[in-house]
Amino acid sequence: MSVSLAGLDLANPIINGSGTFDAIAAHASFGDALCEVFPFAAYVSKTITLQPRAGNPPPRLFETAAGLINSIGLPNKGLRGYLEHDLPQLERICATARPAGARTAGVPLITNVMGATAMELEQLVAACDQQDAIAAVELNVSCPNVSTGLDIGADPEQLREVVAAVRPATRKPLIVKLTPNTADVPACAIAAQDGGADAVSLINTLRAAALAPARAARSGERWLGGGTGGLSGPAIRTVALAQVAAVAERVAIPVIGIGGVQRASHARDLLDAGASVVAVGTESFRDPATGSRIAAELMCVAETQM
Amino acid sequence: MSLAPPHRRELRVTANEALGAYRVLRVAAPDRAPGESAPEPGQFAMIAAVERWGGGGDERPYLPRAFSIARCREGEWHFLLEDVGPGTKRLCELHEGSALWALGPLGRPFALPAPGGRAVLVGGGVGIAPLAILQDTLAGPAPVLLGFRDAAHAQGAALLQDALVATDDGSVGHDGRVTELLARELDSAEAQAGRQQPVVYACGPPAMLEAVRALCAQTGTPAQLALEAGMACGYGACYGCAVPRVDGRYLRVCVDGPVVDASELAEVVEPGAYGEVPA
Ligand SMILES: Cc1cc2nc3c(=O)[nH]c(=O)nc-3n(C[C@H](O)[C@H](O)[C@H](O)COP(=O)(O)OP(=O)(O)OC[C@H]3O[C@@H](n4cnc5c(N)ncnc54)[C@H](O)[C@@H]3O)c2cc1C
Numbered sequence: 001m002s003v004s005l006a007g008l009d010l011a012n013p014i015i016n017g018s019g020t021f022d023a024i025a026a027h028a029s030f031g032d033a034l035c036e037v038f039p040f041a042a043y044v045s046k047t048i049t050l051q052p053r054a055g056n057p058p059p060r061l062f063e064t065a066a067g068l069i070n071s072i073g074l075p076n077k078g079l080r081g082y083l084e085h086d087l088p089q090l091e092r093i094c095a096t097a098r099p100a101g102a103r104t105a106g107v108p109l110i111t112n113v114m115g116a117t118a119m120e121l122e123q124l125v126a127a128c129d130q131q132d133a134i135a136a137v138e139l140n141v142s143c144p145n146v147s148t149g150l151d152i153g154a155d156p157e158q159l160r161e162v163v164a165a166v167r168p169a170t171r172k173p174l175i176v177k178l179t180p181n182t183a184d185v186p187a188c189a190i191a192a193q194d195g196g197a198d199a200v201s202l203i204n205t206l207r208a209a210a211l212a213p214a215r216a217a218r219s220g221e222r223w224l225g226g227g228t229g230g231l232s233g234p235a236i237r238t239v240a241l242a243q244v245a246a247v248a249e250r251v252a253i254p255v256i257g258i259g260g261v262q263r264a265s266h267a268r269d270l271l272d273a274g275a276s277v278v279a280v281g282t283e284s285f286r287d288p289a290t291g292s293r294i295a296a297e298l299m300c301v302a303e304t305q306m
Numbered sequence: 307m308s309l310a311p312p313h314r315r316e317l318r319v320t321a322n323e324a325l326g327a328y329r330v331l332r333v334a335a336p337d338r339a340p341g342e343s344a345p346e347p348g349q350f351a352m353i354a355a356v357e358r359w360g361g362g363g364d365e366r367p368y369l370p371r372a373f374s375i376a377r378c379r380e381g382e383w384h385f386l387l388e389d390v391g392p393g394t395k396r397l398c399e400l401h402e403g404s405a406l407w408a409l410g411p412l413g414r415p416f417a418l419p420a421p422g423g424r425a426v427l428v429g430g431g432v433g434i435a436p437l438a439i440l441q442d443t444l445a446g447p448a449p450v451l452l453g454f455r456d457a458a459h460a461q462g463a464a465l466l467q468d469a470l471v472a473t474d475d476g477s478v479g480h481d482g483r484v485t486e487l488l489a490r491e492l493d494s495a496e497a498q499a500g501r502q503q504p505v506v507y508a509c510g511p512p513a514m515l516e517a518v519r520a521l522c523a524q525t526g527t528p529a530q531l532a533l534e535a536g537m538a539c540g541y542g543a544c545y546g547c548a549v550p551r552v553d554g555r556y557l558r559v560c561v562d563g564p565v566v567d568a569s570e571l572a573e574v575v576e577p578g579a580y581g582e583v584p585a
């Protein structure tokens with residue numbers, strides 16, 4: 001069931017959603033057993049920004065009916081900290097990671113970056129381009145533009161300009177992670193393609209808010225430290241299916257389908273809707289082995305159909 | 307530190323018994339994975355019922371819940387539960403033969419006292435859970451000071467041996483706060499000049515932990531605090547369990563804790579009561 005994604009060879013079609021699996025922390029918690037059956041066929045880092053970010057004040061999580069709102073706030077060590085501290089560790093982990101269906105070890109490392117301007121993004125992408133350990137770059141465009149306040153990825157024209165400006169900074173595959181919080185997602189996908197993206201991924205979390213429950217001290221006030229957050233998990237699965245299908249219909253580049261995937265049938269649905277690869281996010285919180293379980297199940301079905 | 311295998315495991319409930327206002331849930335311990343050792347005091351597991359996890363109050367729970375491993379003995383893991391919401395309510399209903407998912411043991415355990423060193427155990431409410439396995443593990447006797455709301459909750463003290471109890475309503479034991487018992491204990495420890503300073507091991511609600519932290523800081527007593535935070539994953543994946551550290555950065559309670567040295571924190575605060583932390 002190996003697949004090719006914009007030039008990357010993957011042993012199976014299951015990868016992780018950015019920010020939902022910290023391979024360094026997981027390796028510290030589970031040891032080398034993590035790499036013996038690695039949950040994913042490629043590893044996507046959490047979002048890296050130019051400057052370090054501490055993240056939002058707690059509480060950062062709110063559980064909904066079959067979903068999770070997070071307002072984590074993209075904590076990360078910044079570009080320098082990532083390159084100096086995290087990248088060597090991720091390189092080692094990815095080199096020894098053997099995903100389901102692979103005979104040999106090694107998964108590609110995709111680095112996810114976010115910037116408030118095209119210039120910031122270009123700097124981040126150019127720095128990733130210099131690193132042999134990084135196989136591809138994913139742009140998180142769910143970042144407010146500093147002058148307009150609108151998410152860069154929410155406006156097709158702005159998105160096309162940003163992607164076109166960043167494109168020359170790398171020859172590595174460039175993935176654009178679209179925002180679902182906009183009126184016309186397929187138009188944004190086309191804009192990313194026109195700007196030079198090699199693939200698009202969707203959906204990111206849906207903007208959501210929660211008030212403190214009656215039992216809590218701040219009852220009735222905003223619960224999340226960041227004010228609003230993003231909804232993920234089974235609650236968004238059907239939204240993801242609709243958006244992935246609509247985008248896959250309109251673009252020629254590969255689509256990474258994300259949103260509420262808990263088992264093989266959900267991954268199958270996104271693949272049937274036109275995705276080439278599926279990413280697992282929140283479900284990994286419930287079981288870190290979700291990715292490899294789904295991949296193994298997909299491969300099992302593929303074998304019996306041959 | 308004991309390393310868990312990188313997947314959740316299905317465990318069977320062997321017993322679920324009332325202990326005053328709490329329940330003690332016992333499960334058959336999982337077969338040890340290669341290289342896995344027994345859970346250490348302070349470590350926890352992420353738990354969910356295999357059946358009917360969801361559809362309770364607010365159509366929750368969805369994510370697993372964190373619970374201290376309260377005891378590990380005779381092929382069983384014990385958990386001490388307090389029903390405070392849809393997740394704990396569902397787990398409190400389980401009976402012998404019920405199946406649950408468990409990921410763990412996870413997190414940084416208590417650092418045991420140096421040989422010959424003295425320990426003082428301080429617990430509040432359901433936070434007494436990790437002190438039971440700590441007491442089982444300690445080489446010698448150590449004073450155990452436990453605080454509860456009322457008499458029904460104070461029955462939980464039976465989880466440990468020879469505990470001194472304080473209750474908020476004065477119905478059992480000392481009428482007042484457990485930190486008052488701790489202050490007395492540290493006073494008498496100080497009075498016994500020449501004896502080595504004890505290490506305080508504490509777990510309980512934020513207000514209690516803060517009182518313990520402040521008292522230990524004041525008296526120069528080393529302290530290890532087992533923290534709580536809302537968690538989605540328990541293994542460092544979600545960054546949801548952040549608590550501000552003394553240097554203004556955040557620690558992740560699940561992987562940098564749950565046990566932290568008191569000197570790592572400026573203050574223990576009720577979740578949601580933190581102000582802005584500088585980037
Ligand atoms: C390391 C660790 C060890 C623990 N050990 C134990 C133990 O040994 N025994 C024990 O009984 N408990 C223990 N806990 C606490 C236990 O995890 C919680 O009581 C449990 O998660 C509550 O789940 P619930 O569904 O019953 O309640 P919830 O309804 O989830 O409520 C719990 C609290 O979370 C907040 N809350 C309410 N609604 C929401 C929502 N929708 N989303 C997010 N937060 C919400 C409120 O502050 C509420 O008081 C431990 C926690 C940690 C982190």
Ligand SMILES: Cc1cc2nc3c(=O)[nH]c(=O)nc-3n(C[C@H](O)[C@H](O)[C@H](O)COP(=O)(O)O)c2cc1C
Nearest residue numbers: 017018019047070140203204232233259260281282
């Ligand atoms: C706690 C959490 C943190 C996330 N962090 C990031 C991030 O840093 N960058 C990013 O592009 N997406 C991030 N996401 C979005 C996920 O990658 C994914 O797009 C989304 O959660 C939908 O998939 P799911 O329903 O399977 O979780 C995050 C999601 C969650 C739940």
Ligand code: FES
Nearest residue numbers: 540544545547560
């Ligand atoms: S609970 Fe997910 S990082 Fe701590």
